[in-house]
Amino acid sequence: MIYTLIPLLPLLAFIINILFGRDYIRDKAHLIAVPAVAGSFLLSLVAFAGVLKGEVINVNVYSWIVSGDFNVSIGFLIDQLTAIMLMVVTSISTLIFIYSIGYMHGDKGYYRFFAYLSLFVFSMLILVMANNFLLLYFGWEAVGLCSYFLIGYWYEKKSAANAGKKAFIVNRFGDFGFGLGVILIFLTFGSLDYMTVFSGADSVLGQTINLFGYEVDTITLICLLLFCGAVGKSAQMPLHVWLPDAMEGPTPVSALIHAATMVTAGVFMVARSNPLFSLSATAMNTVAVVGGVTAIFAATIALVQKDIKRVIAYSTVSQLGYMFLALGVGAYSAGIFHLYTHAYFKALLFLGSGSVIHALHHAKHDDEQNMEKMGGLKKYMPVTYWVFIIATLSITGIPGLAGFFSKDEILWRAYLGGDLGKFLWFLGVAAAVLTAFYSWRLIYLTFHGSYRGDPEQEHHIHESPKVITVPLIILAVGAVAAGWVGIPPVILEHADRIGEFLAPVLGHPHGHGTHLEEWLVIAVSVAVAVIGWLVAMFMYIKKTDLPEKIASLFKPIYNLLFNKYWIDELYDKIFVQPVLKASDRIVLAFFDAKIIEGVVNGIPALIGGFSKKLRNVQTGFLSNYGLAMAIGALCIIGVFIFMR
Amino acid sequence: MEDVIYNNLNYPIITWTVFLPVLGAIIVLLLRSATAIRWTSLIVTGLTFIISLPLLTGFDKTTHKMQFVEWHQWIPSWGINYFVGIDGISILFILLTTLLSILSVLVSWKAIANKAKEFHISILIMEAGMLGVFVSLDFFLFYIFWEAMLIPMFLLIGVWGGENRVYAAVKFFLYTLIGSVLMLVGIVVLYFTGGETLNILALSSEQYSLNLQFWLFLAFFAAFAVKVPMFPFHTWLPDAHTEAPTAGSVILAGVLLKMGAYGFLRFSMPMFPDATMMFLKPIMILSVIAIIYGALVCLAQKDLKRLIAYSSVSHMGFVTLGIFALNTQGVEGGILQMLNHGIITGALFLMIGIIYERTHTRKIADYGGFAGLVPWYAGFFIVLTFASIGLPGMNGFIGEFLIIFGAFRAKMVYGVLAATGIILGAGYMLWLYQRVFFEKADTERWATGDHKVWDLDMREIITLVPLIILIFWVGFYPEVFLSYMHTSVAHLLENINQTNYAGGDHLLTRLITGIF
Amino acid sequence: MDVTFSLGLQDISAIMPELAMISVGLLLLMLDLVVKRKEIIAIIGVAGALVALYGTVSVYGMSESQTVFADMFLLDKYSCFFKIIFYLNVIFTICISFKYMAIEKAAFGEYYALLLFATAGMMIMASAADLMILYLGLELMALSTYILAGLLRKQARSNEAAVKYFFLGAFSSAFLLYGIALTYGMTGTTNITDIATSLFTLGIHDSPVMYLGVIFMIVAFGFKVALVPFHMWAPDVYEGAPTSITAFMSVGPKAAGFAVLGRVLFEAFGSMQPQWSAVLVPLAILTMVVGSVIALAQSNIKRMLAYSSIAHAGYMLLGIIAGTPEGLTSTINYLMIYTFMNIGAFTIVIMLRREGFQGENIEDYMGLAKSHPMASALMLIFMFSLTGIPPTAGFIGKFYVFMEAINAGYTYLAIIAALFSVVSAFFYLRIVVYMYMKEPQNEIVLTTSGPAGIVLAITCLAVLIIGIFPSILLSLANFSILG
């Protein structure tokens, strides 16, 4: 079928670039990559149109692994959910590819960059188009691989190499659970095809499985295992640690992989397997709570970070938290909706910051991302500034922009979700304040006030070229308009298009409230957004010395936040170092070298020593030889007398 | 005579495949110039590969019976015959062997300067021995090949190896010999209890008393567990691997280690099903230990080659785990994983040999930033790295997934524990890759002067490409390979599952009752 | 039971090979006075051996065995098999002796004569149907070898070897005689078959005196085949004696010893099989253990091979312990194989000897493979054959004895043997390691000679061919099965 080309085009681009890029294509790499991804964007449009017409495609290309009763195919499913994801992935990829032409211009690994990026798009598309869990797992791991390559793209920087490794290994922890979940699914349903599994979901309800002596509800176990994967991939607590470090990668990568697409794979996966999750309250609540907690937790860290990209990174973690919150309360479409809007404004934020970094890249190294060394960039780079403003308005949920609709939907659904829901709603609102605050803080520090970097660099600062700004503008449009497909009924009847569109896959969220309540919820979220904005303005425009004061006043808290709750250090202390030390000192040095080798070399040594002793029996004296013979004979005789 | 499918080709294909290398060795023996010797052995190995191809094409996947069988009287007074044939379990290893032999000749092209004649003779004899092991259907024949391999391998390690080669060679030889002689005694006992025959098929169809099975299983276990090698019989492996010349390591990792697992499949399981059940638990536990233990040791390794060697311990742990899961996925995964491990680790040793020719150091600390110095090399290496980590789309994933699936199905906890090996595997391989290829390169050491490293040349790329292709081929379309083993594995499993062993009779009590 | 004695033609024809040996030996003694070039003497000696070989082979195929000289002398396939071993042994020895004795400045004509006499003695032992003849043959062999061991009069080592060998040998033959006397006293005969019958008729096969007799004989024969603890002479004598004689002794007397051991135990005392098996089991274990363990510590290759030959005696004993005809077959099969591989190994050892260079230290083999790839390849084959690694003949020998031992229910013996063959592998490997994996210290010159080359070729081929197509030898051994 034609749609197989959607993933294959980028793959082709990857192969060509990786094989011939270094020697032949070099800085023409984009000529291969961009058309490829654009092509798959167009194809996705076709596919989307098809789905709009209501045609859902589910085909197996060929059977992949067959072993006994285990049988899984390479096959694609294009339904409403996939269609949305296709749109998000391909459109944003296309923009970012174009953006990268300018951003990565002149980099010595130019071809490599586009190759990896294409490979990523391929993997991401496989991930979203898969029609069974194992192929999903395939894409899942493959995107991890690409993120490993792209984070470590500047491999000569130790920090970059470390970040890449960290990302992959941390994700492996999640995948460990995910993989087992997949196996358990097969053992429960006898298949890994979405359709078979989901249709059979109700039949295994209440089935339990014996886990180390405890009877555990199978569905719950499956969901929790799958969710492990999601936690890893979407950087939720406690596996969020890799995402901020991932900012070592080039900014387009951060925008595409670590904001718009890959990190949302977890959300997609949970939404995809909603028939399973819906059957397990425990799993749902876990998802919701993890999401809510992550949302506020990450937001608090973002308050005090200095590195522009890290702020956005933590904001991403926090926004992903929102999405899981939505999924957790059963508002799958809301989650996907936010995923979709978030893709645009967050990509915009990243690319904007990229534009800033690009502008400052003459500045002394490691200062180019430090907001304390920025300021007053507004007059140098107006376009960037204005798109930043738009993105920020959107993320903080100012009515009319994309972020507002999706975020509001989530909060409203949380609010409806019973007692736990109320609590989650509160978390969401709190996170919203913080979001507003740090987002505006970023704007003010970067663009307002006066330049704080070293003066003679100032005149280098310039607006980025068209190839960078045009994608920004397009994304800005998205950041404004993307939300208009999901206007809640209370504001405008029958305008929640996306909800309706996704309903066949994700169902309708249950729970109803009065219009008044809903208006209240909207009012509150808007109010907190504005409050956060005002506070930020007050602190960073009016009283610029206030932040230091507060920081010194609440030193411990400030340090706690600034050091990200010391979680990295904690993991290092309790996991990484112990394992390394144990493997070195105990396993290798002691057990392998001393005990096992001791025995292995000990026995021969023993025999050798014995031999040295024994040869002394051969004294060389004739009489002793005779004696030996005589005694020998006597012994035998003695034995015989003894025997009878 | 058992029901087997006799060779219906107009020439004795298996005999040709096995003994062509011997013929080649004899020719090499008569040659003088090193170049001539190299070309001869290359041609011979190549021919062997080509000759072995019809096995694949003409193979009948629908039957578990032995195929291409040849039967000739050999030692009538002992009822021993020249009896060879292949089935779905052995066929892939034959192809793997013939392929890897070519590569090991190629990779030694420049590396082996002194005693080239002896070296190539050893390689060729080695190939014959390995092929013989996989095709033998008579225990005596099997044992002759099994032992005969020791001699050339001993020389390969001891003559052309690293500094500590003699120790490694002798250790390898004696360690393996101990296991083998115990198996020999077992074989003889089997000979008399099985009605004065060493015909493997006939012996497999016999029933043996539980006590006898117990002891025979132990005797065979001694030989196979050392060869695999299973924890804790693994310590010969790192030494042998590390000291052996590249070709030696490739053959060791690629084929030799497989023979232990192959032995379990071919002999221990069909002949002693009850004992297999009895030993199931301890062996699975040992396998899981091997997986995790090997990975942990890898994390601590400072030596490039040693690290890969220990990773073999971990991977072979997966293999034995899968085989003794005793379900289709486990066994097929195990067999496939043997193949994969042969390809991946074989290739990794090739890579290490290639870089060692340039840098003459195996200390990981001496490397770093090589991605910039030798990009193509780094590219090949990353593929192998992820293949060995088990990334989907590459062969490692298929094998490991099926094994974990099988183990999980057989006994959940083993599957879970084995899966942790995947995390650790990613840990040590990526860390290795980072330390060798990433970060700043020591340019004034490697980019200039007499130590200047150069990227892969054509011969090396030709050597590697087939393996890379196989990695992705298995990764994306394993059915090509799995389909060969389906029926045979099914047949094997149904034999074992017919066991009337009730269990409960605990191993320890058996040991004690057995001894007294 | 006095027999009317008449010397018939068939008597003479039956002992033709022996006669040939002895007469050629005498001829050599005389020629030695006139002929200066000792090679000629040697060649004549070989010719004599070949004639005898022809004689034996011509009667080999005979249907039933014949006893001559009033049941004193027995000509059967069993003895023929051993005689072939002896011929090979003496021919090989003479071939490798040419150069060597010259280097040792001991190129005497008597040397060859004595070799032939000793061989004649062994042949008589193999064919003895009566303990008297057995004794005579044994002494003929022994006395000749005493002299051969001490042939290098100028060398203290050689003298000492001779002294030790002589004294202990005499000591052991005294035991033999006492054993014979006791047996004679109990059974009233010295004829082997009659002993068996009278054991049965008199029903005395578990009288303690009979045990004593058997045990004393076992002691004596055990001395000849060097079973622990009657082995003590072997290492010293092997080391001291001229290397060619060491080769000769490591095969001939051992084979002869096993020949009579088998003959006496199976034919005369067959009814006491359980008892003597019980005696031999501990001896076998001790022999294997001591032989292979002490060999580890040796630095002189002749001495090492001495201990290895002790260990091999242990393996061979397994077949006799089994107590079945097949068991005995496995032993004689092993002996034939051992002849080839051991003489082959000694040939290489002799080649290292040259003017002013002993070449007996294992270090002397360092880097041999570099200078002499062919010779070291051969040595490699012999070493692996001695270890018992297929596809060499050594493996066939071991496999057969293990098989028979296990068949007779001595599985534990087989296991012990197997494990200690691993131990022995270590010191055989060491030679290979020195040849192939060490750098040469000083350049090595091999004293090669045509005959030696022939010997190497034959032994090596035999080792490989028997290893791959054992049927050839097995059928011969089965054909020569006792009784």
Place this chain on the structure above:
Amino acid sequence: MVPLNWYIILSAIMFSIGVVGFLARRNLIIMFISIELMLNSVNISLVAYSHYLQSLRGQILVFFIITVAAAEAAIGLAIIIAFYKNNPTIKVDEINLLKG
């Protein structure tokens, strides 16, 4: 007439004396003589048996033994002399050039 057992016992005692002498004495010549003693003890028993059994084999064997013993003596003494030439001693405790 003297019963057989006495001869047997006598020969056994002589044999043991010979053995002990061989083991205990340190002089090669005396050791050699002890061996001769052992042989003769055998001869005695053989003759006794032969008389008792009324068969000649025993006596024939005795003749053989005597002859062989003579030959043995000749060779043995020759060996001792040859040895003495190189290292002038006949004390066994001083003969251990070869050992281990």
